Amino acid sequence: MVFPIAKLVSLAVKQLSKPVAKYAKEGAKRSVFFRRYVCMPPAQLYHWMEVRLKMRILGLGKTKPGSVPQLNEEMATELGAEMLGEFIVFMVAVATIYGEYWRQARNAQQKEDTQNQRLNELEEKLLEVQVVTEKQDMQIRHLSRLLAGSTPDSSQTVRLPGK
Numbered sequence: 121m122v123f124p125i126a127k128l129v130s131l132a133v134k135q136l137s138k139p140v141a142k143y144a145k146e147g148a149k150r151s152v153f154f155r156r157y158v159c160m161p162p163a164q165l166y167h168w169m170e171v172r173l174k175m176r177i178l179g180l181g182k183t184k185p186g187s188v189p190q191l192n193e194e195m196a197t198e199l200g201a202e203m204l205g206e207f208i209v210f211m212v213a214v215a216t217i218y219g220e221y222w223r224q225a226r227n228a229q230q231k232e233d234t235q236n237q238r239l240n241e242l243e244e245k246l247l248e249v250q251v252v253t254e255k256q257d258m259q260i261r262h263l264s265r266l267l268a269g270s271t272p273d274s275s276q277t278v279r280l281p282g283k
Contacts, residue, residue: 159200
């Protein structure tokens with residue numbers, strides 16, 4: 121029952137993170153600082169790595185560092201904003217998974233603590249039963265000695281210890 125609810129909550133959080141990512145993308149496009157220092161550098165790096173990888177896969181040889189043309193500002197901003205939005209959605213998913221892991225670990229720890237407490241209670245009760253058994257065993261041995269020492273026609277009464 122808990123697992124489907126957790127899945128629904130994580131899905132809801134993911135769906136709610138999409139508008140946040142969209143807002144961040146729009147903000148990145150409007151802010152010069154955000155565009156220039158947050159969006160464009162990762163987009164240019166991604167573009168450079170993508171072109172180099174494609175060239176190697178196609179067998180066209182190694183590319184020189186300056187031979188990969190940079191994206192224009194508009195394309196870099198768009199790609200960077202998309203990457204930022206995906207990163208936000210990914211981080212929300214990671215946080216949700218971590219939260220679920222933490223919740224499960226906490227529940228497991230509580231269950232283990234409850235089991236340990238129950239085990240300790242059972243051990244204490246077992247010790248109490250052992251003490252009572254030893255006491256009764258002593259009383260039985262004492263009574264056996266008294267009965268062995270008395271004669272059948274004797275009028276002695278048998279006294280229990282402690283009475």
